[in-house]
Amino acid sequence: MEKIHVSVRAKPLSQDDAKTSPWRISGNSIAISNLSKFDFDQIFCGSCGTTEVYEARTKDLVEAAVRGFNGTVFAYGQTNSGKTYTMRGSKAEPGVIPLAVNDLFQIIQQDVDREFLLRMSYMEIYNEEINDLLAPEHRKLQIHENLERGIYVAGLREEIVASPQQVLNLMEFGESHRHIGETNMNVYSSRSHTIFRMIIESRDRSEDEESGSSCDAVRVSVLNLVDLAGSERAAKTGAEGVRLKEGSHINKSLMTLGTVIKKLSEGAESQGGHVPYRDSKLTRILQPSLGGNARTAIICNITLAQIHTDETKSSLQFASRALRVTNCAQVNEILTDAALLKRQKKEIEDLRSKLMGSHSEHLEKEILSLRNTLLQTELERERIALELEEEKKAQAEWEKRVKEQAKKIENLSSMVLFSNRDESREHIKRDKRRDTWCIGKLSQEHPGNVYPIIQPSASTVKPGRPNRDMGPLLPFEELVNEDVYVDESFKQKDNNKDDANKDCNLPNPCALLHVTNRKKAPRKKSLPMEDNKFLELQAEYESLFLKFETEKTISDIQLESLRKQLIDSNSFHSKESVESVNYANNGCLIVEKNANFRESDAILVIKRLQEQIKVLEMENLSSQQSLDNVVDLVAEQNICGREKCKELYEELINEQQAARLANEKLTSTETVSNINDGNFDFPISVSLEIEEIASEIQNSKDVVQSAMFMVDDAIKSFSALCDTLLVFKTSVYEDYADQILILNNSQNLISCLRKKIFELESEKVLLDNQVADLQKHLQESKLDAQKSQNSLMDNLEQQKFENAELISYIQTLGKDLSCLTSSTVAKDRETTRKELEKVKTKLKETESKLKIAIQEKTKIEGEKAYAEREIKQLRGQISLLERDINKRDSLAGRRRDSIVERGSKIFDPKRPKGLEQTLQDEHKKLEVLAFESETRIASLEEEITATLKEKEEVISINEGLLLELEGLTEKLNTSTTELYHLKEEIYALKQRLEESDINQENLKSSIKVLMEEKEELAMQLTDSLLEIEEERAIWSAKEKAVLLAIEEHTKSNNVQITSLSTELLELSKEKVQVEELRQKLSCMEVKMHADGVTNNKEMAKLRMRLRGTQAKLDAFRCRYKEAIDESILTNKKYKDQLASKCIEVLNLKKELAAVKGQ
Incomplete structure (x- = not known):
């Protein structure tokens, strides 16, 4: 899209007119007394020559016309403004038309690669009648339009020209027949519009024209150089009679040209509006140049005299509207049927020469159209083999991981069995540990200050066992004795209730002043939390077991999908082979596109399945990692529990020794103090404190008993975990065996595929013969x-x-x-x-x-x-x-x-x-x-x-x-x-x-x-x-x-390929065996058709199975998501439990530090 180039040329004025002129020119704009201003592409004052006007735009249009673009230049303006002088010029200063003709022939002489044919015509539009100036007898010509020539004047004479002088001579001959009259404003006034047209045909210069192999397209372009008659007023020109009639027709055609320019500048044609091209013969002929397929330039001639201000203003308004008109110029290239046939014949001959020159390559290229499906099957088989190898590697890695997990499970099971023997005693000894004695505020604030963090959480949990009745206190010697077992103490609890009050020796009250309170905070509330933790561990192991089962099913589904892919690929490629034969019979075009389309679909399906397999493998790995993490957590918790039990047991031993020493000191001091002082009130207080200590011991016994029950439950849960791990191990081994079977089946399939490959290669030999x-x-x-x-x-x-x-x-x-x-x-x-x-x-x-x-x-x-x-x-x-x-x-x-x-x-x-x-x-x-x-x-x-x-x-x-x-x-x-x-x-x-x-x-x-x-x-x-x-x-x-x-x-294939190449070379020379090969091809078509039918049936069955497996896969995915959600919840619970355990450990450490400090 390019706009019309509009330039303005002002006629030179006399000194008097120049003084009185109201127009002012500055650069490319012209204005009248600062009232209205007009901007144009270029403005030429009176001193500028015609060559400057020509070189501004017309020269480019001439060069473009040689390249195949249509071009139009027309001079517009009022009468006596210099239009004819601009277009024709004089002997001293040639006009636009002579300059364009000379440049046209110079450009053609410089272009060596193309050959040109030039034709010219010269017409005038006089009183809305078209006359041929080169053939004066041709008058009142009609305008026609068709697809080939577009808009043209029928019967217009076109002269073939070979030199610029010939063109100028013909133009002078036409000018002699042009209508020119005398008016008051101009002695030689043009009374008609003239259109000088050059038709330029060109094509590439070919050296082999004699052989008739030149088939290049012909470029046809038209260069119109239009000299319009001037608009005039009868009052100024003094026109009467014939001149008045001529002036009315001129004004009418120019008015139509103005309305066309106005409509085009407003975008009426693009908006679907009507543009009145047919109202005048001038606009009808110039229709391609006005908003059509041409490059157009307008030279607006004006006079700046004060007398003609209105006419000059109307001319400039026309030119400014023309600036907004856009054309769409294109290269006019005509490709005739003969040229097309020649081009196609040349291409066919080139292909034949290439085919004959390439020999074996030529035959191999022809074979490729039939071997495509076979090659695709082989490539896909190789892909499937690589995928199977990758799956084998992944299976081996998975087996290694399963073995490692089995080893971990065995180690954990052995550790659990060991803790079943020892941890019960350690728990008992740990629970027998008492708090540090303290007189005063600590004895009153023991529940809230010792366990400020655990108590709120433990208060929400109900105790696992009911509170026991508090009996009489045991003797102090039994509590201090380290050889007493908890089981015996529980058995002899009822028997020792009465003996405890009889046999106890009260300590010295003075010594008891330095002894701290042994009352411990109740721990029954925290023990049910441990039960819940063990239950949660068991639930987590069950969820992990369910995850394993889902992963097992997913792996089974993946293997089945791989099997189906192998079967689908076989059936698909067999189909493609059948279709390739059908394609050979039907033109070797449509089936190849279908095969490529199906190949792309199959590749997409394989890629999707591969991505699904990768996702499932990642999920399997993540589940295995989570299982490993849980097992490691359980092992770490067991180890930490054992270490804590050991530490507590050692602390108990130390405390028992300290208690013995304190007991011995107390007995010695109590006897001395009782004898010397004879204070009977103090033993009563000591007895009360002893009763409190006995109640605390009873509470500790109850706590130990509950801890024993908890240990028993933990042992049971660990045994259940061991059972589940054993089941998991067996299932892993079963999966391993199933995968081995699947691998064997895949290997069998690969062997079958290889057999089919050999069969296809044999068929390929037959296809080569075809x-x-x-x-x-x-x-x-x-x-x-x-x-x-x-x-x-x-x-x-x-x-x-x-x-x-x-x-x-x-x-x-x-x-x-x-x-x-x-x-x-x-x-x-x-x-x-x-x-x-x-x-x-x-x-x-x-x-x-x-x-x-x-x-x-x-x-x-x-x-x-x-x-x-x-x-x-x-x-x-x-x-x-x-x-x-x-x-x-x-x-x-x-x-x-x-x-x-x-x-x-x-x-x-x-x-x-x-x-x-x-x-x-x-x-x-x-x-x-x-x-x-x-x-x-x-x-x-x-x-x-x-x-x-x-x-x-x-x-x-x-x-x-x-x-x-x-x-x-x-x-x-x-x-x-x-x-x-x-x-x-x-x-x-x-x-x-x-x-x-x-x-x-x-x-x-x-x-x-x-x-x-x-x-x-x-x-x-x-x-x-x-x-x-x-x-x-x-x-x-x-x-x-x-x-x-x-x-x-395969080496055998090499031998066959070499034999095929030799046979193909012989086949290029021997064309006699065509009929026999046709018969063989028909037999092969029948076979391939039968194979295709069987493959279609197998494909249908496999699709049904695939749908079922996809439904199963969806169900397993749902289960897997649920299991993941459950695992996330269990992880959160474990983290909370770990935090509470850590808090308990810290509290225990604080208590130990306090005991050690005392």
């Missing part, structure tokens, strides 16, 4: 593979032909559809649009006319009403006038009558002349009035007729408008129906197009599936060849190792 057959089988399989490859090639060619036909058919369909859609649909759309526009205009006109007519109608109706009102008024006036006329006529008639009468009277001479004149004047006035009224009536009648005519005209106009409205509504209905039908036709055409697209996609998917199957077959072939080589190498190594082992063990 190698030639397998070799032929391999050759046949190779021939079959070649045939299958040829058939696949034929099928692929047929499929390619069919695909080409289908593609051509689809293309024709697409062309027809496109023609139909482009011609008919476009025409229909245009006609419908025109008609719709006309209808809309007519509708608008009619609506306006309707509105006007309605308004006129309302006006006319108002006028009509007004006219009717006027007519009514006029009619009223006419009626009034008629009335007036009638009145006037009547008046005129009357006046005429009167005039006639007056005329008659006038002619009367009697009438005067003035009356006649007045009458004439009145008559004239009446005539004038009549004329005026007539004229007024005539004018009113004319107005009425005119209004009636206008009314009729308005009514006729309304009727015409209504008719026009009806016609327009009918036209609207027809146009809507036609539009509906057109929409249906368009929908049907879209459905057809979708169906054709679906069919095309299905065809593409089928082609993809076929290609994938072809690739999978090729990969399988390569993998199979590699696996065969690896397996052969592995088999060779294992074969050598096992052969060395077999040579060490």
